[in-house]
Amino acid sequence: MLLIPSVIIAAELPSTTFGDEAKRGDATPEPEDANLEQNQPQQKPIADDQQAVSLLNSFCIDCHHDAEESSFDLMALTDPLAIRENLSIWTKISNRLSDRSMPPSDSDSPSDQNRLSIVRWIQQSIIREVCEDGLSPSGPIIRRLNRTEYANTVRDLLGIHVNAAHALPVDGAGGEGFDNAAETLFISPIHAEKYLDAAKEALSHAMLDPSPRDQLLTVTPNASISAKAAAEAILERFLPRAFRRPINQSEKQEYLELFEQVFEQERLFEPAIQLALEAAMVSPKFLFHLETTATTEQPAKLNSYEMASRLSYFLWASMPDRELLELASQGKLQDDSVLEQQVKRMLNSHIDNRGLRRGAKVREFATSFTEQWLGTRAIGREFEPAAAYQSRYDSELEGGMKYEPIFFFEDLLSDNRSLLELIDSDFTYLNNRLARHYKIQGEFREQPKRTELPEDSVRGGLLGMSAVLAVSSLPHRTSPVLRGKWIMETMLGTPPAPPPADVPELDGADHPITSKNLRERLEQHRSNPTCASCHASLDPLGFGLEKFDVLGTWRDNENGIAIDSTGQLPDGTSFNGSRELKQLLMQRKDQFTRQLTSKMLGFALGRSLTFEDHCTVDQIAITLRQNEYRIQTLVTEIVKSVPFRYKQGILETGAIQNPSQQGDPSDN
């Protein structure tokens, strides 16, 4: 399995331009669907094979021509075009070029344009080679539940409504930017202690509440049922749900033994069974997503229980429910039609007669996914507007802002709308305070409600949402640069490169920055060609949103001076304001679709995407184009994709070591 070099995906080189993609479409790697080509254009100039080789010859070969002189010998690549044989080497070359660590600063370097074109050439060549090779899944998933998943799983397992994860350490994010990425869900010494406390607390809570208690203690000892028999019955029901799969006899026996050991001490049934249940909740069989290693040489389909968990943690961030486990027991969770039905069921969120959505499990997906994709999790956390805004910012507005994109996304999922509504839409979700903030009339409450927007509204789509506008601002003023970067990174998947080291920032700040002088300063700034290479694309995009302030409030003037929200892109395209900006983005709907697909696939798989996964993204993008960009199509295609429903075969995992030869390092 190959990793996408992060810098390729993550950091575009400075000649990133926004306006020229339609003209560059000819160099795109060919998707199966020829129609896609026109709307799926390559946004970058890209070298052809001969140009690429000649660029490498000009700038690299002087040093990298024998293994003695440098650690890395380009000449060893006898056929520079045989990329498939040397994927890791090419990845390294492209990484070094992309992050400017090669060629060294005292050597001749290619222009930014050429540097970019060769990086793109390597990247596209690799993906083309890999896709031709056929899709291959990654290994089985082994990762611990994250904090959200833990809380939801305990809630569903015990039927209690407290946040059992409140004292667990906060997880960081990895991969595609989500906190369910296996690679960053590390385990510290403190974790076991925290899990032990959390299990005890949650079970104590459940035991004190009649309904969950009855669900757990289905049988209690009496004259005709011994304590052991009662414990056995309880464990038989609890363990398969806790481990999300059938258990075998010996597993049941092991936990029954634990019960007996404790029961013998004081002859008290409840404390003893509670301890056995606690143990199950501290066991890695509960705390980890665990999939068995394939035994076949070729990639193997996940078993039905593994599919049940993948589905439920993807769409609910929790354990499978009764229906999923039932289908798993019938072995049906690899049937396409069953998967399609289940996706529809799992995405469903009921809307009541007051227009409110309540308590759907898909909310967990909508929340985890949108907050982390959009960066709006910072609302109520890192985001803190400067003092000047505090009088307008209260907790109800904060709540309205934070939940608008979540409810909106939940609506798209449940009602199977077009994912392009994220670019522009004629409705959104508002609570009372946010409606006032947006100057929208109507009856609202504290809970966000679906609201049709007036014809001429500046709201609708992500770029009209205050949460997005706030997290792409500085605390004390708007930043066209940050907002432009947000659009390129979040919506189009092409983040600009970081500024070169030691570039002076905007200077001469002898008086407060206003929208007007900011524009002048940024224009001055762009007269420097190094800065211009990125900022010529970034700044105009951000200026298109200048009529929204730090909190996303609409403004026509600042300090009595009319705000100019026009922008001109490097290719000469001009636009005025956010509505025209949305139209421009709509012209890049396939780039947006691919970006959303990549993000959602990364979330569904809980890991960084590989080159192979980008072939899957390409295929799903084609299907979406043929299916009106319906968002349930996106989810269903992910669920039916090779990386989601298969795991690596033995041939790909390489030789399996004999685990028994590995000592246990802690037993000393």
Added chain:
Amino acid sequence: MFQPTSRAQHTQVPHRSDLALRNEANTRTSISRRTVLRGTGAALALPWLEAMTAQVNALDTGVGHSDSNRPIRLAALFVPNGVRQDCWTPEKDGANFEMTPSLEPLSKVKDQLSVFTNLWNQGSNVGDGHYVKTSGFLTCTTINKSLGIDLNCNGKSMDQVAATHAQKQTPIASIELGIDPVTTGVDTNVGYTRVYGSHIAWAGPTSPLARELNPRLVFERLFRASNPNRALDQQNTLLLDRVLADVRELKDQLGASDRQRMDEYLQSVRSIEKRLQKQQSGRSPWQPLAELSMDQAPASDQPDDFPEHVRLMLDMIALAFQTDTTRVCTFMFGNAVSGRNFSFLEGVSGGHHDTSHHQNDQNKLDAYQKINRWHVAQYAYLLEKLQSMKEGEGNVLDNSMILYGSGLRDGNSHNPHNLPILVGGAAGGRITTGKHFRQNSETPLANLYTGMLQAFGCEINGFADSTGTLPGFRS
């Protein structure tokens, strides 16, 4: 109320109320200092010299110094975003250094303070402006550029070297504390996961240590570790045995790369089990150096107020050290690139990170310095607090080394040269204090760490990229 804060949900969860009970039910069988002291008032500072023979025996006694038996503590306090340079470094070297505007809050403990100039962290002089300089702050290595896969600091942080050395002598090897939750997301702009900007303690190359953010939970952890409950612990041992058996069973079924994760969990479970076993066996030589009382517990909710939150965390460090529940601690005032709003300070508006990009604007520089000074004042609070805690002939600060610093010099340039670094406390007389140490430029920060670890008792010749130790640092 429909609010986004997750904290609102937390209040529904009843907090453990059995702590106070456990105190009563404590059935320790070894020397019961506790019994002797009961009724003489809580939080007594105990002389470490008299009754601690068991502990003394457990300490490394090889140094041959009269002070060698003192329990030495080591803490590292990390501040994000650098400092305003012209208000930080004293002009005069040696013992006569002057207290600069940013150091001035430390005046009362000047004789216990060492100021370092011209230390740099070469390993962090690459990559990006913040992440490498945070995760690499205590490791003195270059961390892998990564969004997640291949997350690796390529070393071990100096506090963890100390923790490994002292782990057998206290119930808890080390505590990792912070204020901000791990910053969300990955920074695709520079190609690093923000996990890197949220951790300074690394138990190993791929093991950043999760931090505790809630002072109440820190207290409960300290309390439990120093007040075992025999009956409960016995049952927990049985429970953990079951869990360990499950871990081993799974390990056997996993491929090599996945086995590492399961190993991490195994270590985590084992660490509690070992502590419980030690406590149950009655053979543990450890006794608290001061009584921890429930009266000292902070309120159960994590404070919303930032300064109060910081103070409580510093109080927990002081309690942990005073009681000798652990000897090693790290604390992060904020994560890398922290945009913390410091407008509670007069003359400051805007976030910390944005202010640190001062562009030599006088207003921003002034605000930046006020933020720096506020952090130093918190550090002074901790040092003074430790100084007020009697221990033997002296106080806890005498027996501590409290490192304070940032991973970059100046927020405007992100440079890891001439880092702002302070050490408070004399490590039981093993290090020189009350002095401004001006080194040759580009002296490795690891040279200071090497000296600190040696003073802590670690038998090492060097640490990470060290080239020696700082002349005159060890006394």
